[in-house]
Amino acid sequence: GAVVSQHPSRVICKSGTSVKIECRSLDFQATTMFWYRQFPKQSLMLMATSNEGSKATYEQGVEKDKFLINHASLTLSTLTVTSAHPEDSSFYICSASDGGGATDTQYFGPGTRLTVL
């Protein structure tokens, strides 16, 4: 099956720093990548949808200037949490879709656990 990787798997940073998370589709070209966030005991919430070579579409309530998304190639999307604060501590998960038509499965990365001190 399709494999999606994320890096880093865990990061701890000081308040005010920026953190970049990478999401890669390893064996397929991802026309669309999705970024989700999950707080403890909550459901995954979509943050934004990105298509290769175009600007990301952000969900309501997600600050585009704080969560910078770049989808520069068909196998890589990055999420940068700028000036991170403790309330940004969460589990960030990406998924990738190959746009394969009717089946169109999203393949999830293993997630990145961010802790902001």
Next chain:
Amino acid sequence: RKEVEQDPGPFNVPEGATVAFNCTYSNSASQSFFWYRQDCRKEPKLLMSVYSSGNEDGRFTAQLNRASQYISLLIRDSKLSDSATYLCVVKEKGGSQGNLIFGKGTKLSVKP
């Protein structure tokens, strides 16, 4: 906001038990339906898609009732390894632009 609602759980069952999870969704235009499982501190993994005709995969049976906007998952002969959180997931648009709407999940704990 469109919602997916699930049984609150948790479900604590002995090995070998049969357990059923229910889920309702609010958007009647939803197009695709799935059950995912998520282990503690891990990413969700697709368990099975759900079709109107109902479908079965080994010990797992999923049902969809579009008229009632209701989805179910039945697990027979529970194993210890079935312990996880089960997420009901709905896709509202077709094609790769459709994002997934996740329920909060129902936690299952299978005891020896």
